Structure formats: C-alpha cells, structure tokens
Amino acid sequence: MQTRLTVNGEEAALDLDPRTTLLDALRHHLKLTGTKKGCDHGQCGACTVIVNGRRINSCLTLACMHDGDAVTTIEGLGTPGDLSALQQAFVDHDGYQCGYCTPGQICSATAMLAEARDGWPSVVTDDLTGAPALSREEISERMSGNLCRCAAYSNIVDAISEVAE
C-alpha cells in the first residue's frame, strides 16, 4: 500500500504491507523509535501519538488508514536543546523512573491539555455543561490510558499540573 504521511512536519512516502500498524510504520520504516511498543493491544498507552490533533494508540490503527494524515510523535514535540513545556516539567518533577512510558505520557498529556482547553468533560467532571478545571483527579482520569509500570504517577500528575496552570 502506498501511504503518504506527514510526520512531525516532514512528508514521508511509504510502501507498506496493509498489516503495518501506524506504530510499526513509525518505528521500523521511519526509524522514529521514540514512540514505544508496550502491550501492542491498546491497553498501556506507550504508543500514543497525535494524529490530526487527536491522541490515539498507534498500535491499534493501520498506517494505510492514515494516508494524508499529520502525525506528531515525541520527536516532533521538542528536542534535547529545546524541550516542550511538558518535557521540561517531566524532567523537573522526575515524572518517570525507567522512562519507557514517558513518550506516550507526554504525547498523551499534550493532546489532553488541548482537549481540556476545548472544554471536553471527563467522567469525573461534576457539571457536564461547565468548563472543566484540571484538578489532580481530572488529570488522573484523563490520563488513565497511559500506564506507568514504575508507578511514577504522582510525579507525572505534578508535571502535568504545572503545565496546566
């Protein structure tokens, strides 16, 4: 399958077996190994990337379904010399131990903050018709699709809270 993707602002043309997930296209074909494969079944969130502005599990979608789409990975959010606000906050708050879930956590949190700015409610939002404030409880609920095997959750919430303010 001929598939065109715009990844972190750069055009990529790939010829892929239809079975290739977006995750495998990024890691094995484009050599963008920042995005991690954890469970490969949509349960852990390590593979989270942002497609056309929305966070998704890249393991549970086929690359060919995204012909023409714009993908942002952890490599597109910042660089070692120019970290994004969330990347810097994860460093400052020690929001990781082994670091394997971190790219997915940061991609997920980046898009989650945009969802909150757009007024999306969550299941712990008291007033569905109001504008949600990002309490710790709200952040935990909205980030529940990203598991941290080291359980650095409290520091992850600290990092996201700082950027949310």
Place this chain on the structure above:
Amino acid sequence: MRPFDYTRAESVSAAAGQAADGATIIAGGTNLLDLMKLQVETPGQLVDINRLPLAEIEETDDGGLRIGALVTNSDLAAHPRIRSDYPVLSRALLAGASGQLRNKATTGGNLCQRTRCGYFYDTAMPCNKREPGSGCYAIDGFNRIHAILGASEHCIATHPSDMAVAMRALDAEVEIERAGGDTLTVPAKYFHRLPHDTPQQDTVLEPGDVITAVTLPRPPSGEQRYRKVRDRASYAFALVSVAAVVDVRDGKIASAALAFGGLAHAPWRDERVEEALVGEAPSAALFDKAADVLLKDARGYGHNDFKIPLARRALAATLIDICSMGDEA
C-alpha cells in the same frame, strides 16, 4: 495478523456490497485490529469506511438527534446537546475506555464490539461464539465478568459497551443500509441479541449491513444517571452498570427507564422493573422490590455470583441518587 486485502470504500452502498461478498468493515478499528492480531478475527478483505460522510450530529424534526455512525466516542461525549439533554449518554461514553481509544472508537463500531470473555479471546480454547459448536468453557471456568441474566447453555458472555446501555435506556434506534440499497431502522431493544443457540451472532446485523446512524428521540423528562461499578476507578469494563432516566413528580415516580450493563449478552432492560416503580413513592423497600423483579431469574456461575447482590445494590444506589435529585428539582 493474517494477510488481507485493504480497500477504501467510495460509498455506503459500495461498502455494503463488499461486505455482502464477505469483506469486513473497519471503522475506528480499536477492537477489530486487536482481535485480528490475536487471529480471533481473520478477514481476507478489509473495507475502510472512515472517509465516508457519516460523522455528523444533526437535529431531527422531532427534537431528537441523529448521530452519524462515524462520530467518535469523544466527539459524541463532548457534543453540547448530548451533555445538556442526554447526560446519561455522555457519562456512559466517558466512563468507557481511555481518551486515546475514545478518539478512534466510533458510534457504529462501539455497537459492534465483541465480548471480552477470556475464552473468546483465546484461540486455544473452545468458544461457541468464536467457533460455533466447540463448547463454552466459561460456564464451568473463569467467569467473573460473565452474565447472570439471559445467558444460555451455549454462551454466558456479556456485551462490554457502556454507550449501548445508555442508548437502550434512551430508546435509541439504529439506522442500517443493506447491500442492494434497502434501509431499515432497528430499535436498540432489538439490535443486540441474547445468545440462545447462536452466540456467534451478537446483533441482528446481516452480512452486507452497514450502520449509518443512531437516532435519539427527543430528550426524556426527568433526571439521568450512569453508574458504573468496576475493578479500577478508570479504564475498566463494567462489572455492573446502570443507565437511568427517572422522572419524580409530586413525590412519586412518574416514569422510569433503566438499562443495565455487565449483566447479559445485550444491554439489559426489563420493563417489569420500571412498572414496579412507576406510580410509587421512592423508598428503600420499593427499590428492593424492583431489584427482586430484575433478579428473579438471575443465575451465577461461581466466580460471578457476586454480581447478583452487586446489581441489587447498584440499582438501589442509582435510584436513591436520582430520586433525591428529582425531589429537589
């Protein structure tokens, strides 16, 4: 994953035609691709319908809403009219899955998702749903998440959706286009099947049927709640869930619609429960009587015995919550 051919549908009728010839339709794909990786599903051809114009939410002439089949769970949960007029649906959607999954999962796909029974997922095990006639190991096996109502000797699986439970309480209808161009509308009541002796059929959909939309009638009067009981605080399937639409007037229950998740092969609604409540003043004794009606034929299979008292308490807690709010309003 087994090899497959991939095509992108040019129209609903083209997708229906290909599906009638044996192709499998893919929308969000969050459940289907998971099952394909495990070779529980092995389609030879995938038809991608994601670019079809089915992602709109429109007002209907009678004051309801028509939700396109490709509206994502995220967009539906965040829609202003759903949040204000159908909060039970917004809450049910937000109680399901994760933010990432809700961004991909669609309205039509959510209705078509398969059970999370461990035996269905394990191709080394017999399963009448996956391989008709091979047997059901859940009945005498690990059945903590399984059905207590409406099961059969062939299958005790549950339907995993939260969204469908809310839609059942709201009397939603499913719009379908058939191969050949016929269209039909199926009330939520009839869309999901009980297992009987054909558990391989989750719904009344036939090969070549494409869900095009779900319609909601005008917003019901009264208060709405979705209560979900699960093993984790977030991102877990329901052990028991209750979608409730209850109107309390002059101290009495004027109307009630109650649908349950986690109890059966389909979202479970028993009108006799609602009849037991209507016309009566809310009380603990009344709610207990309603639970007696709901659970009269309930049967546990060992690990899931706890669901019988849990369903009773979830119903009571939901009604206590919704009726006191109704009194204040």
